[in-house]
Amino acid sequence: MRGRIRRILAGVVLAGLTACGVTEDEAVRLKEGQTLSIPGVPLEGCTTFGCTYEGQVCMEVFFEYGRSPAVCVFLDVCERLECQTQKPGYKCTLFDGFPGQVKCIERDD
Structure with a gap:
């Protein structure tokens, strides 16, 4: 019975951690005519070793x-x-971070 309760609690905690949404203030959007990748370099997912091309970083x-x-x-x-x-x-x-984050923040001028 205790093992079952632990599994349920672990599932609830995991669901809570992954349910973190994006606030309107943090959200970004692509500028008109832009993409996340650059010409000649396809957009790829990160691996445990990082990214394929030099100068790339792993980001959400x-x-x-x-x-x-x-x-x-x-x-x-x-x-x-x-x-x-x-x-x-x-x-x-x-x-x-790994992965890092790309988001908007209020300027601190």
Whole structure:
């Protein structure tokens, strides 16, 4: 009985951790005519060893509909994205980690 309760509790905790959505202020969207990848380099998912091409980093992108799977993007990815929010003072930012995160934050000017 205890094992069953532990499994149920573990499932609830896991569901809670993965259900974290994206707020409107954090969400990014592609600028008109842009893609996450650059010409000649396909968009690939991350592996346990990281990314294939030099200069790429493994990131989750915070879109309005949720987080993307971990994908390999170049460090200039924010040049192809804009913040979803209409509030002034927000900018696209990269956060370190594995995978890292690409999302909008309020400027700290």
